[in-house]
Structures are given as C-alpha cells and as structure tokens.
Amino acid sequence: MRKKIDRQxxxxxxxxxxxxxxxxxxRESFRSLTSIGNLMAQAxxxxxxxxxxxxxxLVAGIDLSVGAVASASTAIGATxxxxxxxxxxxxxxxxxxxxAVVGLSNGFLVSFLNLHPLIATLSTSIVITGVTLLLLxxxxxxxxxxxxxxxxxxxxxxxxxxxxxxxxxFVILLWILGQTAFGRHLYATGGNAEKAxxxxxxxxxxxxxxxxxxxxxxxxxxxxxSARMYSGDPYAGTSFTLSSISAALIGGVSFAGGRGNxxxxxxxxxxxxxxxxxxxxxxxxxxxxxxxxxxxxxVAVMISVAQQTSSGxxxx
Amino acid sequence: MKRQFxxxxxxxxxxLICALFLSPGLLAPKHLLEIVRQATPxxxxxxxxxxxxxxxxxxxxxxxxxxxxxxxxxxxxxxxNSPVVxxxxxxxxxxxxxxxxxxxxxxxxxxxxxxxxxxxGMSSIVTGAYLIYSKGAPKxxxxxxxxxxxxxxxxxxxxxVIVLVLVNIMMYFxxxxxxxxxxxxxxxxxxxxxxxxxxxxxxxxxxSYGLSSMLAVxxxxxxxxxxxxxxxxxxxxxxxxxxxxxxxxGGTTFDGGxxxxxxxVFGAVIFTFLSALLVTLGLGEPFxxxxxxxxxxxxxxxxxxxx
Numbered sequence: 001m002r003k004k005i006d007r008q009x010x011x012x013x014x015x016x017x018x019x020x021x022x023x024x025x026x027r028e029s030f031r032s033l034t035s036i037g038n039l040m041a042q043a044x045x046x047x048x049x050x051x052x053x054x055x056x057x058l059v060a061g062i063d064l065s066v067g068a069v070a071s072a073s074t075a076i077g078a079t080x081x082x083x084x085x086x087x088x089x090x091x092x093x094x095x096x097x098x099x100a101v102v103g104l105s106n107g108f109l110v111s112f113l114n115l116h117p118l119i120a121t122l123s124t125s126i127v128i129t130g131v132t133l134l135l136l137x138x139x140x141x142x143x144x145x146x147x148x149x150x151x152x153x154x155x156x157x158x159x160x161x162x163x164x165x166x167x168x169x170f171v172i173l174l175w176i177l178g179q180t181a182f183g184r185h186l187y188a189t190g191g192n193a194e195k196a197x198x199x200x201x202x203x204x205x206x207x208x209x210x211x212x213x214x215x216x217x218x219x220x221x222x223x224x225x226s227a228r229m230y231s232g233d234p235y236a237g238t239s240f241t242l243s244s245i246s247a248a249l250i251g252g253v254s255f256a257g258g259r260g261n262x263x264x265x266x267x268x269x270x271x272x273x274x275x276x277x278x279x280x281x282x283x284x285x286x287x288x289x290x291x292x293x294x295x296x297x298x299v300a301v302m303i304s305v306a307q308q309t310s311s312g313x314x315x316x
Numbered sequence: 317m318k319r320q321f322x323x324x325x326x327x328x329x330x331x332l333i334c335a336l337f338l339s340p341g342l343l344a345p346k347h348l349l350e351i352v353r354q355a356t357p358x359x360x361x362x363x364x365x366x367x368x369x370x371x372x373x374x375x376x377x378x379x380x381x382x383x384x385x386x387x388x389x390x391x392x393x394x395x396x397n398s399p400v401v402x403x404x405x406x407x408x409x410x411x412x413x414x415x416x417x418x419x420x421x422x423x424x425x426x427x428x429x430x431x432x433x434x435x436x437g438m439s440s441i442v443t444g445a446y447l448i449y450s451k452g453a454p455k456x457x458x459x460x461x462x463x464x465x466x467x468x469x470x471x472x473x474x475x476x477v478i479v480l481v482l483v484n485i486m487m488y489f490x491x492x493x494x495x496x497x498x499x500x501x502x503x504x505x506x507x508x509x510x511x512x513x514x515x516x517x518x519x520x521x522x523x524s525y526g527l528s529s530m531l532a533v534x535x536x537x538x539x540x541x542x543x544x545x546x547x548x549x550x551x552x553x554x555x556x557x558x559x560x561x562x563x564x565x566g567g568t569t570f571d572g573g574x575x576x577x578x579x580x581v582f583g584a585v586i587f588t589f590l591s592a593l594l595v596t597l598g599l600g601e602p603f604x605x606x607x608x609x610x611x612x613x614x615x616x617x618x619x620x621x622x623x
Contacts, residue, residue, distance in 0.1 A: 062432075064432075109613065113617060115613070115616060115617065116570060118374075118430075118432045119570055119612070119616055120613070122432075122557070122560075122612075123609045123610075123612040123613045123616075124609060124613075125609070126557050126605050126606075126608050126609030126612070127605065127606050127609035127610060128609075129605045130601075130602045130603060130604070130605025130606035130607075130608075130609065131602065131606065132602075133601055133602035133605065134602040134603075137601075137602070242436065242437070242440060245433070255430065255433075285448065285451075287444055287447035287448045287451075287452065288444060288448065289444070290440045290441065290443045290444030290447060291440070291441050291444030291445065291448075292444075293437075293440050294436075294437040294438060294439070294440030294441035294443075294444065295437070295441060297433065297436065297437040297440070298423065298429070298433075298434060298437040298438070298441075301427075301429050301430070301433050301434070301437070302423070302427045302429060305427055305428050305429055306427070309428065
C-alpha cells in the first residue's frame with residue numbers, strides 16, 4: 001500500500017516537473033526569478049484552499065462553498081482593513097470568525113442533519129454570496145498596501161511570503177494527517193464511517209472539524225487573494241471551488257474518501273497553476289481558461305473514479 | 317409525496333399571507349399574470365432539472381446552457397431576416413442542447429462520475445465555448461418572431477406562458493404517461509433493480525440529461541426573446557440554483573424517484589413571487605441569495621427527515 005502511494009506521488013510530481021521544464025525550455029519569458037515568483041504567488045491562495053478541500057474529500061465529503069467563502073473574505077478584507085493596526089487585526093479576525101461560522105454550519109448540516117454535502121455546501125454558498133453582496137456589491141474597496149506586504153513581500157526577491165505560509169500550512173497538515181489521532185480518524189471516517197464509528201471514532205466530530213478547517217483555510221485563501229489584488233471582489237474566489245477539487249483529485253485524493261494525501265494535492269496545485277501559466281505564456285485567450293478548468297476537473301474525476309473501481313471500492 | 321404536497325401548500329399560504337399584509341398590490345390578477353410570465357423561463361428549465369433529479373442526479377450546467385443559447389441565438393439570428401435561417405438556428409440550438417446533455421449523461425453513466433461534478437465541469441466548458449465564440453463581446457439581436465414569443469401577447473395571455481403550458485403538457489405526458497417516464501422513476505428510485513429488470517439505464521440517463529439541456533435551450537430562447545439582444549447577463553449561475561430551488565419547492569427530491577411535472581412549475585411561480593415580494597419590500601439582490609439558500613436547505617431538510 002505504502003509503496004503504491006509513493007509510486008503515484010512520484011508520477012504526479014513527475015508530471016508537475018515536466019510542465020515546469022517544458023515552460024523553462026520553450027518560453028524565454030518564464031526563465032526569470034520574477035516569473036517563477038509570480039507562479040508561486042499565484043499558486044498560494046488556491047493552494048491554501050485546496051489543502052482544506054483535501055481534508056473534506058478525505059472524509060468522503062465535498063465543499064462547494066470554498067469559492068464563496070474566499071470571495072466573502074476578500075470583501076470583508078476590503079471593507080474592514082485600513083492602515084491602522086487595530087483595523088488590520090479586526091479584519092483578519094472577522095475573516096476567520098466568518099469562515100469558521102460557515103464551516104461549522106456546513107459541518108452541522110452534513111454530519112448532524114445528514115444533508116448530502118453537495119446540497120448542503122451549495123446552499124450555504126448561495127447564502128454566503130448574498131451576505132457578501134450586502135457587504136460589497138461591486139468589486140472595489142482597498143486593502144492597505146502595508147498590510148498586503150505581509151503576504152506579498154518576496155524573500156530574497158524570489159519567494160513570496162504567501163507561498164511560505166502555504167508551505168507552513170502544508171507541513172502542519174502533513175504532520176496532523178500522518179502523526180496524530182485526528183489524522184487517523186479522518187482516514188478511518190472517510191474509508192468506512194460505519195466501521196470507524198464501531199471502533200470508537202467520533203465520526204460526527206471528525207466531519208465537523210474537517211469542514212471547519214476547510215472553511216477557515218478558504219477564508220485564509222481569500223485573504224491572500226485580497227492582498228494580491230489590494231482590493232475585494234464579491235466573485236473573485238468563484239473559480240477556487242472547481243480548481244481546489246481538481247487539484248486534490250489530480251493529486252490522487254479519492255472522491256469516495258479515505259484515500260490520498262496532501263502531498264499529492266500540492267503537486268495538483270503546481271500542475272493546475274502551471275497549466276494556466278502556460279496558457280498565458282503562449283498567449284492563449286483567457287477564455288480558454290474555462291474550457292481547460294472544466295476539462296481538467298472532468299478528467300481528474302474520471303481517473304479518480306476509475307482508480308476506485310479498479311481497486312474494488314464502491315462508488316458513492 | 318403527501319408530505320411534499322403539504323409543505324408546498326404551507327409555503328404558498330405563508331407567502332400569500334405575507335403579501336396580503338406587506339404588499340397587497342402584488343395580489344392583483346394583472347400582477348399575478350405578470351409574475352407567471354416572469355417565471356416562465358425558470359419554470360421550463362426547472363422541469364428539465366426535475367427530470368434529471370428524478371433519475372437521482374442534478375444538472376449544474378443549465379445556467380451556462382441558457383447563456384450559451386442567448387449568445388448564439390442573438391448572433392446568428394442577426395445575420396439574416398429569412399424565417400428559414402431562424403428556424404434553422406432554433407433547431408440547431410435544440411440539437412446542441414441535446415448534445416451537451418448527452419455528453420453529461422454518457423460520462424455520468426459510463427464513468428460513474430458524480431453528476432454534480434460532471435455537470436459543474438461541463439458548465440465551465442460551455443461558458444468557455446460562448447466566451448470564445450463571442451470574443452468576450454456579445455452582439456446581435458433576436459428575430460421578430462422570437463421577440464414576440466419572449467415578450468408579446470395573444471389577447472391578455474403572454475405568448476411565453478402559452479409556450480410554458482405546451483411544454484408542461486408535453487412533459488406531463490412524457491413523464492407520467494409514457495414508458496420513458498416510468499423508466500425514469502425506476503432508474504431513480506432503484507438503479508440496481510432497474511438494471512436487473514432489463515431497463516437500458518444508459519439510454520434513460522443520457523436522454524434525461526439531454527432533455528434537461530434541451531429545455532434549458534427553450535428557456536434560453538424565451539429569455540433571449542424577452543431581452544432582445546445577446547448578453548452575458550442572461551441565464552448563468554443564478555439559474556442553476558433557481559431551478560433547483562423551484563424543483564425542490566415543487567416536491568422533487570435529490571435522492572431520485574420522487575417528484576412530478578406540475579410541482580416545479582408551481583415552485584418556479586412561488587419562487588418568482590417571493591423575489592417580487594422581496595423587491596417590493598426594498599430588499600435587493602443580496603437578500604434573494606440568502607433567502608434562496610435558506611429555502612433549499614429548509615425544504616430538503618423537511619423532506620428528508622422522516623423518509
């Protein structure tokens with residue numbers, strides 16, 4: 001089992017590496033520290049969101065509200081944050097509080113009221129969009145420059161701090177999933193909730209926590225995004241929903257839960273960011289972005305479902 | 317089924333009482349007819365959504381198919397005045413709709429992909445297609461005939477409402493009086509048993525999604541007739557959620573096998589009435605979203621609790 005996962009990981013990272021090498025060889029404009037830094041800055045917000053999505057997918061759930069949460073978070077940021085430190089703190093706290101409430105609601109609807117996760121999170125995403133529009137009906141507002149620098153500053157002129165945060169979160173989650181009881185419970189719940197319950201895992205609590213962490217990370221992803229844009233936009237994070245699911249599935253996380261890990265998701269993030277970077281580098285119209293995102297999602301799910309079926313697991 | 321019926325009645329009565337106290341003008345017959353007219357495109361698309369939900373699926377590509385229809389109809393119809401071209405465009409779009417739905421249905425059936433994800437991906441692809449075609453700047457306007465269907469009247473009856481009645485009668489017979497309809501219910505309520513009893517599940521699923529996209533095209537044509545020009549604002553994401561809300565209010569469930577072809581139309585009218593009520597109360601777009609989300613959660617919960 002261990003060996004199989006490793007081989008899969010190597011393949012995914014191989015694909016990511018091939019894309020990067022291809023870009024380096026074929027496009028001179030990509031061969032600079034700045035554009036590699038840009039790639040990382042672009043990958044950071046969606047990366048943070050995808051890490052959260054992975055946890056929810058691992059417990060056999062799905063969160064369609066991450067895009068709305070990230071958008072809401074840019075709107076909250078743009079409304080609250082100005083140059084005073086108090087307001088910065090207030091803004092950040094408000095973002096985390098808001099996304100935590102969303103996560104708890106999602107978790108409650110799914111694990112205690114037994115709503116299908118797709119329906120529950122789709123419905124909450126509509127409510128969130130409504131609240132966001134109340135706050136910021138049109139793209140705008142201003143996120144303080146100095147505040148944004150906390151995320152945008154490039155260490156050694158290369159590594160954006162936002163990417164550093166992504167790496168830190170990644171390491172923490174890697175540790176949680178691999179070394180803690182909560183991590184084992186996540187896998188057990190996603191693998192077979194009934195068995196997990198019988199051996200004493202608090203399945204409902206584990207699901208709640210997964211949705212909570214996912215939403216909070218989506219809120220943080222939105223914060224990174226608003227810092228990158230220096231403003232808010234009620235629809236800025238919309239594409240995160242699709243891409244976060246794609247990144248996790250490309251990384252080998254199973255749609256049926258219980259299988260995959262966040263190291264794979266990281267590779268998925270690199271692949272997705274690299275593909276859209278390549279479209280830019282080759283001057284392809286951004287309109288093709290939609291077609292690419294949709295196709296990637298469909299292919300990723302197809303592969304994920306095929307793997308499950310071949311290993312004899314039942315579909316959801 | 318009874319449960320759904322009572323819930324629907326309850327929601328209607330509650331809404332009517334609210335309207336009576338808050339904004340009695342909404343209840344004038346003329347106004348109610350206008351609300352039915354406004355609800356028409358939603359009702360037609362919601363019928364398609366319901367068929368897919370009856371099979372145990374969901375169609376998240378409806379919104380983008382509606383926009384797709386508008387962009388292509390406006391652009392193609394503006395190029396010629398001949399009725400032949402116009403009819404050709406309509407037939408072509410209906411076929412395109414069926415093709416999009418068939419792809420949804422086939423991939424869902426043959427690869428066992430979750431319908432939500434498949435149609436979400438398709439929605440992104442269809443959006444890309446009309447963005448590329450229009451190069452980001454939609455243009456053109458619809459033909460006289462379509463304009464009449466979208467906004468004209470025959471006597472006091474809006475032409476679009478007549479189309480809705482026709483579509484509704486057709487769908488009623490298709491789902492409640494034909495073998496296709498029985499099979500749709502069978503596939504939705506017990507997929508395994510339906511396979512063992514020799515139902516061609518693949519065909520039913522593909523046709524259901526095809527039907528859903530085709531009805532989205534019809535809805536898109538009526539909306540285009542009303543708006544008159546090509547615009548990205550026609551259809552889109554709100555329609556995905558609104559069709560689900562209308563279907564759910566009308567008694568269709570997400571588990572498949574429960575629902576009918578009258579409820580969704582009723583649901584669409586109630587939903588439009590609710591939007592109108594919110595607007596007259598001075599509550600704008602944000603509140604529509606919030607109420608919409610809460611309604612879906614509440615209705616789904618109220619149906620799923622004891623069943």
